[in-house]
Amino acid sequence: MRLFSLYRVEFRRLLLSRTAAIAAILSILSLPLGNLLTAFSGGRSMSAHYILTPVLTGTTAGAIVWAVVMILEADRLQRSCVHVLTDAVAPPAFLSAARTLALMTLSAAVTVLTALVYLPCTASKMSYLFSPGFYFANFMVFMLPTWWVSILFADALYQITRRVELTCILYIALAGVSISGIAASDYFMRWINPFVITYSDGFPTIWPLRIGLYTRVLWLGIALGIWLFSILCIRRYQRGLVFSILRNIQKLPVLIPAVMFVTAGILLWDFQPFIDHGPDEYVASDNVWEIDDANRISAIRYSLDLDPATGTLSAKAEYDIQVPCRGEDVLNLNPGYTITKMTYDGENIPFRTVDSDINGQRPTYFELPEQLCSKTLVIEYSGFPTQGKYWSNSMVRDTIDRDYISLSSVAIVPILENYYTGVDEAAVADITIPDNLTPFLNHELMTDSVDNGDGTRTWRARCPKYIGDLTAGYYTVDAFRIGDLAVDFAYGTAYEEIVAKNDIQQTIIDILTYGTEHYGELFSANNNHLLLRQESAMFGGGYALRGVSTWFETVLAPDTLSDTDKGASATEVFIHEMLHQWWGGLGLSCADEELWSSEGLTVYSTYRLVKEKYGELYAQQYYVDAWKEAVDEQNRSFYNRHPEYLDLLPELYQAQIRSANKVINQYQRMPLMILKAEKLVGGEDKMDEILRQMYAERDQYQENDFYFTDFLNYLGLTEEDLNLE
Amino acid sequence: MNKMCFLKILCYELRRALMNRLFLGLLLMNGLSAWFLLSYDIIRGTAYTAPFSVWSYCTYLGRTLPVAAVTVLLLLSSYYSKKQKQVEILTAAAPFSPFDQVTIRTVTAGICFLLISLVVILLALLFYMRLFGFRNFAPFILPSVLLLLPCFILVNGLGQLLGSLHCGLIYVLMMAVLVLCNVTGVFDLFGAGYFSSVPLTLPAGADGEPAFTVGAGFIAARLLYLALGAACIYLTAALSARKSRKA
Numbered sequence: 001m002r003l004f005s006l007y008r009v010e011f012r013r014l015l016l017s018r019t020a021a022i023a024a025i026l027s028i029l030s031l032p033l034g035n036l037l038t039a040f041s042g043g044r045s046m047s048a049h050y051i052l053t054p055v056l057t058g059t060t061a062g063a064i065v066w067a068v069v070m071i072l073e074a075d076r077l078q079r080s081c082v083h084v085l086t087d088a089v090a091p092p093a094f095l096s097a098a099r100t101l102a103l104m105t106l107s108a109a110v111t112v113l114t115a116l117v118y119l120p121c122t123a124s125k126m127s128y129l130f131s132p133g134f135y136f137a138n139f140m141v142f143m144l145p146t147w148w149v150s151i152l153f154a155d156a157l158y159q160i161t162r163r164v165e166l167t168c169i170l171y172i173a174l175a176g177v178s179i180s181g182i183a184a185s186d187y188f189m190r191w192i193n194p195f196v197i198t199y200s201d202g203f204p205t206i207w208p209l210r211i212g213l214y215t216r217v218l219w220l221g222i223a224l225g226i227w228l229f230s231i232l233c234i235r236r237y238q239r240g241l242v243f244s245i246l247r248n249i250q251k252l253p254v255l256i257p258a259v260m261f262v263t264a265g266i267l268l269w270d271f272q273p274f275i276d277h278g279p280d281e282y283v284a285s286d287n288v289w290e291i292d293d294a295n296r297i298s299a300i301r302y303s304l305d306l307d308p309a310t311g312t313l314s315a316k317a318e319y320d321i322q323v324p325c326r327g328e329d330v331l332n333l334n335p336g337y338t339i340t341k342m343t344y345d346g347e348n349i350p351f352r353t354v355d356s357d358i359n360g361q362r363p364t365y366f367e368l369p370e371q372l373c374s375k376t377l378v379i380e381y382s383g384f385p386t387q388g389k390y391w392s393n394s395m396v397r398d399t400i401d402r403d404y405i406s407l408s409s410v411a412i413v414p415i416l417e418n419y420y421t422g423v424d425e426a427a428v429a430d431i432t433i434p435d436n437l438t439p440f441l442n443h444e445l446m447t448d449s450v451d452n453g454d455g456t457r458t459w460r461a462r463c464p465k466y467i468g469d470l471t472a473g474y475y476t477v478d479a480f481r482i483g484d485l486a487v488d489f490a491y492g493t494a495y496e497e498i499v500a501k502n503d504i505q506q507t508i509i510d511i512l513t514y515g516t517e518h519y520g521e522l523f524s525a526n527n528n529h530l531l532l533r534q535e536s537a538m539f540g541g542g543y544a545l546r547g548v549s550t551w552f553e554t555v556l557a558p559d560t561l562s563d564t565d566k567g568a569s570a571t572e573v574f575i576h577e578m579l580h581q582w583w584g585g586l587g588l589s590c591a592d593e594e595l596w597s598s599e600g601l602t603v604y605s606t607y608r609l610v611k612e613k614y615g616e617l618y619a620q621q622y623y624v625d626a627w628k629e630a631v632d633e634q635n636r637s638f639y640n641r642h643p644e645y646l647d648l649l650p651e652l653y654q655a656q657i658r659s660a661n662k663v664i665n666q667y668q669r670m671p672l673m674i675l676k677a678e679k680l681v682g683g684e685d686k687m688d689e690i691l692r693q694m695y696a697e698r699d700q701y702q703e704n705d706f707y708f709t710d711f712l713n714y715l716g717l718t719e720e721d722l723n724l725e
Numbered sequence: 726m727n728k729m730c731f732l733k734i735l736c737y738e739l740r741r742a743l744m745n746r747l748f749l750g751l752l753l754m755n756g757l758s759a760w761f762l763l764s765y766d767i768i769r770g771t772a773y774t775a776p777f778s779v780w781s782y783c784t785y786l787g788r789t790l791p792v793a794a795v796t797v798l799l800l801l802s803s804y805y806s807k808k809q810k811q812v813e814i815l816t817a818a819a820p821f822s823p824f825d826q827v828t829i830r831t832v833t834a835g836i837c838f839l840l841i842s843l844v845v846i847l848l849a850l851l852f853y854m855r856l857f858g859f860r861n862f863a864p865f866i867l868p869s870v871l872l873l874l875p876c877f878i879l880v881n882g883l884g885q886l887l888g889s890l891h892c893g894l895i896y897v898l899m900m901a902v903l904v905l906c907n908v909t910g911v912f913d914l915f916g917a918g919y920f921s922s923v924p925l926t927l928p929a930g931a932d933g934e935p936a937f938t939v940g941a942g943f944i945a946a947r948l949l950y951l952a953l954g955a956a957c958i959y960l961t962a963a964l965s966a967r968k969s970r971k972a
Contacts, residue, residue, distance in 0.1 A: 166746065169750050173754060176758070181761075181765040182765070636929065636933070638773055638775045638776070638778075638933075639770070641933040648858075653768060653769070
């Protein structure tokens with residue numbers, strides 16, 4: 001009761017306080033700073049530009065502002081030397097708690113006010129892409145809890161140190177850890193500046209909000225625990241810290257809750273369900289799988305039930321095993337899933353899951369009775385899919401949402417490496433998802449479905465034992481033909497107007513026509529069928545596979561499509577990904593070496609197409625000159641001049657530098673070398689002739705890949721001839 | 726004031742400053758931020774040069790200087806705080822001149838700054854020795870002096886002058902110091918921008934790295950800062966003397 005009346009007094013006082021008013025104004029005004037300081041990038045979606053960046057900027061700036069107000073408020077009585085009097089009137093712990101709660105309430109009101117202030121502008125800018133629920137959720141998930149954490153930390157630090165300058169220094173150090181490079185891509189360590197990769201406009205997912213809320217709750221627990229402990233540090237009888245703690249501990253029962261809150265925060269951190277506990281980098285495996293033909297599966301039935309409300313999957317995989325594998329066998333699943341049941345011929349079989357996550361997979365070991373042949377192995381599993389740690393800072397790959405589903409590999413079905421099916425499509429998959437989503441299984445549009453009448457639809461398709469990709473979203477699929485080639489162009493329904501307005505279909509026809517004229521008829525595995533699919537911005541990039549070419553969402557964003565001065569921009573990535581149908585994937589399968597890969601040929605081909613489309617000057621400036629600059633920088637780099645020092649660095653830096661080098665080698669150095677080769681072989685026409693011949697003879701390289709030496713043989717040149725000076 | 730008295734007061738001020746929890750906290754923060762800087766930034770090398778090149782070392786030192794400068798200003802702020810002004814009547818009764826007082830404060834702040842710089846430099850040397858086995862530190866000496874001395878004299882001089890005018894102005898100066906971090910070219914007070922951009926404009930030598938050289942313009946700017954700082958210190962003392970004569 002006393003606390004409540006003190007809280008009312010404090011809140012009323014804060015409402016009239018000039019400092020609090022200035023803090024509120026600064027917090028509200030800070031939102032546009034993020035976009036003012038960083039120019040609009042075509043790589044960002046509208047949601048990222050108009051919601052994510054402002055909210056995150058306001059979150060961090062506001063957290064600092066409210067921390068300053070908290071420190072000033074906490075020091076107010078001491079500054080004006082009336083704390084001796086107030087301490088006699090009200091218990092200092094109650095007074096401190098009331099002040100903190102009042103400021104937290106005020107910051108909550110400012111959060112709502114901030115959201116309301118920017119609502120009309122954001123709604124009008126984003127037009128039909130605007131979702132009020134998603135907009136407000138961002139403020140409530142990121143901004144408000146972070147401000148509260150900041151207020152609690154600031155007050156706790158002040159109560160412990162009782163010195164404004166020390167509090168500021170400690171707060172800066174605490175915030176510094178979050179803002180520094182150590183926490184650059186860490187979802188959990190960034191307490192003051194939450195980490196979100198981006199947002200998608202066409203394929204909205206609430207995964208960033210889910211992990212955002214989780215990390216905020218985690219930090220609120222830690223901050224609350226520390227703040228409760230700091231209550232014990234409030235100075236009593238003008239004595240020191242130790243005396244005051246000993247005195248307060250007898251009166252205030254807050255030590256146990258403090259420890260409990262901090263422990264809860266730490267446990268939430270340790271047992272978080274979003275990112276697996278694997279290594280930061282991709283671990284290349286030396287294992288060569290030699291599947292014994294005898295370990296044969298005759299038929300597989302997959303039954304997947306996806307629940308968007310909880311983001312979980314419940315699934316059953318049934319394998320009709322003709323001859324079981326001898327000894328202990330292994331299957332890999334997403335680390336977020338739990339195997340609830342495993343039976344063979346109706347009998348439960350023992351299994352053990354080992355917590356050693358590698359490349360987003362967790363192994364489970366089991367053994368089948370050898371004598372039982374032609375029986376059914378049933379694996380039931382369920383759970384919330386985790387992201388592989390090594391990719392989690394660049395993309396959201398596995399997520400189940402109401403409006404968008406994306407699952408890959410072991411997040412769909414288990415991988416049983418030791419079995420052979422004999423036929424391409426040995427499995428039948430039944431997939432239940434919300435009825436308004438268009439699904440693609442292994443990059444093929446699913447067509448056969450049954451309406452369950454409860455807002456879900458079960459889709460059925462034949463597929464191989466291994467399912468690499470399941471994507472479902474609000475897609476529009478346009479089908480058209482270029483000669484004999486049937487093209488399915490799938491893009492987000494939200495982009496329908498843009499696609500029509502910019503005549504994207506014609507651009508696709510131009511690119512495919514260019515490729516066909518210069519390099520030959522497009523090889524397509526599915527009876528001259530090609531799927532072109534737009535991916536969610538959360539996916540992070542595009543790729544090409546057999547008869548499939550995907551590109552990231554913002555290639556179709558209005559700002560990207562209207563900006564022709566940006567040079568090698570996202571629009572040209574669209575061309576790049578399309579050209580991978582000839583170079584890489586299952587066109588000419590190039591080996592992936594330090595210097596040589598399909599990227600060199602694709603980047604060169606993109607340059608040639610752009611040169612033809614936009615002119616020589618444009619291509620020279622945004623391609624050739626840019627390559628030269630990057631290569632020059634690489635040549636000058638210390639660790640490239642002295643690789644012996646690279647080995648002395650910590651592994652993380654070695655990996656970063658080597659990876660950056662590989663990117664420059666494949667995307668800039670190699671295209672420059674191909675350009676040099678073009679001159680040496682006699683010009684563009686001669687080069688096109690050689691490339692056409694290479695593509696025509698691609699079948700020879702399906703087994704062993706097309707190496708740089710093969711390329712040199714076609715050119716009739718040596719590696720030395722192509723060396724760049 | 727005799728030398729013994731001067732030394733006694735200096736020792737007292739030094740003990741007061743060095744034993745201060747605030748200074749120890751700031752020293753720790755300087756050390757931590759320096760180590761992070763070495764581990765996350767300097768390790769890559771500056772402007773394509775080796776992490777242990779004089780260019781990288783100077784960039785590192787320049788990046789640590791703003792924090793050290795803010796530390797010095799925080800120390801100075803305690804000399805010009807309201808509480809300190811309340812006891813000025815008592816300290817004014819002590820047998821030393823305003824010039825001695827400013828000198829004592831400058832020497833105290835200088836030793837604190839030196840101590841911070843030593844920690845920062847020693848961390849760099851330790852980092853170079855442990856990670857790269859590099860031990861040829863002689864070329865670092867002159868650039869260190871060139872960076873540290875003018876920076877300290879100017880920040881200390883301005884801090885004392887502004888502090889004597891109004892204690893709040895020191896905090897304004899702290900903000901200005903943070904803004905000055907981004908200045909590049911010869912007038913770069915901390916030198917990080919200068920030493921990270923100049924090597925990009927120089928031709929690479931036989932070892933692939935541009936030879937270390939400091940432009941006359943940069944040296945002239947350092948001398949200017951030195952003179953400006955000294956003038957500020959002198960002005961502070963003169964103002965303080967005039968004030969005490971009036972009193």
